[in-house]
Amino acid sequence: MNASGPLCTFENELESLGQSESGAIVLKSTTMEPRTGNERPKYYENEHGSINSNGLENLGYQKYCELIPKLKQFGKPIIPSVCGFSLSEFETMVKAFDKAGADVIEINLSCPNIIGKPQVAYDFEQSEKYLSAIRSVTDKPLWVKLPPYFELIHRQEMAKLLLKNKMDGATLINSVGNSIIVDPEKGQAVIKPKQGLGGLGGHYVKPIALGNVWTFYNELKGKIPIIGAGGVYSGKDAFEFFLCGAEMVQIGTAYKHEGPGIFSRIKKELDAFLSLKKYSSINDVIGKLKVVEGEEYGFTA
Numbered sequence: 001m002n003a004s005g006p007l008c009t010f011e012n013e014l015e016s017l018g019q020s021e022s023g024a025i026v027l028k029s030t031t032m033e034p035r036t037g038n039e040r041p042k043y044y045e046n047e048h049g050s051i052n053s054n055g056l057e058n059l060g061y062q063k064y065c066e067l068i069p070k071l072k073q074f075g076k077p078i079i080p081s082v083c084g085f086s087l088s089e090f091e092t093m094v095k096a097f098d099k100a101g102a103d104v105i106e107i108n109l110s111c112p113n114i115i116g117k118p119q120v121a122y123d124f125e126q127s128e129k130y131l132s133a134i135r136s137v138t139d140k141p142l143w144v145k146l147p148p149y150f151e152l153i154h155r156q157e158m159a160k161l162l163l164k165n166k167m168d169g170a171t172l173i174n175s176v177g178n179s180i181i182v183d184p185e186k187g188q189a190v191i192k193p194k195q196g197l198g199g200l201g202g203h204y205v206k207p208i209a210l211g212n213v214w215t216f217y218n219e220l221k222g223k224i225p226i227i228g229a230g231g232v233y234s235g236k237d238a239f240e241f242f243l244c245g246a247e248m249v250q251i252g253t254a255y256k257h258e259g260p261g262i263f264s265r266i267k268k269e270l271d272a273f274l275s276l277k278k279y280s281s282i283n284d285v286i287g288k289l290k291v292v293e294g295e296e297y298g299f300t301a
């Protein structure tokens with residue numbers, strides 16, 4: 001499926017997702033009011049990936065609640081993504097999306113691009129408060145969109161909170177926040193907001209995403225499904241996420257680059273790779289990453 005953000009803000013984009021082979025329609029993260037987001041240029045892409053400082057440009061949650069019944073015609077799960085500026089905003093939007101018929105609601109605790117607002121998911125006390133309160137306002141499946149964690153202890157701590165608060169999915173990872181890409185010719189950052197700082201996606205982040213997925217998979221022990229995101233451009237990339245324990249993948253940067261045709265291409269590539277490797281289904285792959293024993297790679301360093 002698509003990752004929240006790229007090409008899922010406007011009605012025509014959501015309809016294209018409906019017509020594509022994306023397994024679900026994931027909506028752009030919503031706020032209470034419509035927003036135009038941060039100043040442009042706020043997106044840049046090269047052969048390694050992307051940097052963005054979108055700043056939650058969206059139509060406001062009410063508009064997406066109105067669109068849900070229309071999007072149901074495509075017969076796939078509709079997954080709004082919610083990003084409030086306070087707990088009560090999260091609660092209001094989650095209740096509204098529940099009523100409007102959302103199939104799953106993704107709680108975005110990891111937007112790195114709101115000026116002056118740190119990511120909730122890096123504050124474990126605040127995260128616990130948010131997750132338990134949001135859990136109590138809906139019975140719909142709740143997925144939590146998380147940032148990359150770099151210390152194992154943080155991954156373990158967050159995994160405990162997800163289990164304790166009965167979450168139904170962990171989407172890993174949001175873009176790698178507060179990064180910078182420099183144009184050396186101009187001696188200048190490539191995007192304008194936050195003095196050039198933005199969230200990194202694409203090939204740049206795949207190993208970071210896979211590391212997070214693998215640790216969370218081992219901590220959650222299959223009790224909560226993982227939705228992998230970060231650098232999926234091909235069927236083999238998706239396969240790597242499944243090996244590390246993801247049950248689904250989301251595609252952001254590569255979808256923005258290639259458009260909705262990407263979902264059928266990746267499915268075909270994945271099927272071909274699974275047959276080549278003689279797997280009968282993805283279920284035989286999930287979490288089956290082998291670790292190196294002995295010295296088969298012969299590193300000398």
Ligand SMILES: Cc1cc2nc3c(=O)[nH]c(=O)nc-3n(C[C@H](O)[C@H](O)[C@H](O)COP(=O)(O)O)c2cc1C
Nearest residue numbers: 003004005029052173174201202230231251252253
């Ligand atoms: C232009 C752009 C906008 C994004 N906006 C959101 C957003 O609104 N909510 C969210 O949860 N993630 C957002 N993301 C992060 C992506 O959903 C995804 O987690 C990240 O880019 C890694 O996946 P990728 O390597 O396939 O791009 C955005 C990413 C990009 C490139």
